[in-house]
Amino acid sequence: MGKIATITLASMFVMQSAPGLAQDSESDGCVTPVQSHSQYKGITTSGGDGYTSMLTGIRLTEQQRMQLRDLMHNYRDQLRNVRNLAEDDIALYELVKAEKFDETAVRNQLEKEMRKRLDYQVEMIRVHHQMYQLLNQEQKMQLDANFEPESIHTSSASSAQNMPE
Numbered sequence: 001m002g003k004i005a006t007i008t009l010a011s012m013f014v015m016q017s018a019p020g021l022a023q024d025s026e027s028d029g030c031v032t033p034v035q036s037h038s039q040y041k042g043i044t045t046s047g048g049d050g051y052t053s054m055l056t057g058i059r060l061t062e063q064q065r066m067q068l069r070d071l072m073h074n075y076r077d078q079l080r081n082v083r084n085l086a087e088d089d090i091a092l093y094e095l096v097k098a099e100k101f102d103e104t105a106v107r108n109q110l111e112k113e114m115r116k117r118l119d120y121q122v123e124m125i126r127v128h129h130q131m132y133q134l135l136n137q138e139q140k141m142q143l144d145a146n147f148e149p150e151s152i153h154t155s156s157a158s159s160a161q162n163m164p165e
Contacts, residue, residue: 054128057146058139067134075127088113 060068091109095102135143 054131054143058135058142060139064134068131071127071130071134075123078123085113085116088116 055068088109092106092113095106095109132140132143
């Protein structure tokens with residue numbers, strides 16, 4: 001059961017990393033720092049239309065902004081396909097409604113969902129990696145300074161405490 005809780009918490013963390021796009025550019029050729037309501041400083045996003053809050057506070061050039069927009073456009077459909085869990089919800093509900101409880105079928109369905117979530121997480125980390133590679137050295141140093149792993153673990157732990165048993 002510990003593995004399931006760990007995977008669930010990890011998926012909650014990465015699933016929050018949904019893509020969004022940048023703000024408008026300034027006259028100096030830089031994009032205003034990305035604004036979003038990030039739960040995990042430096043990693044996730046809750047909106048916008050292009051970049052994750054991974055880039056909050058980072059001043060991007062117009063060229064970088066366009067590269068990031070293209071990157072997100074290329075991955076958008078792929079990520080949507082991996083993340084589509086509606087049919088899994090229906091399958092689980094059918095198992096709930098069944099005359100007899102079939103633990104094997106439930107486990108198989110949950111494992112299928114976990115694999116989908118894992119695939120999604122891998123793709124999102126791939127996108128974040130490519131975003132990071134587009135930054136110059138100064139921007140990478142700024143991003144590294146903004147990254148706070150403690151907040152990730154604190155938020156994940158509080159989420160776990162609020163989960164029903």
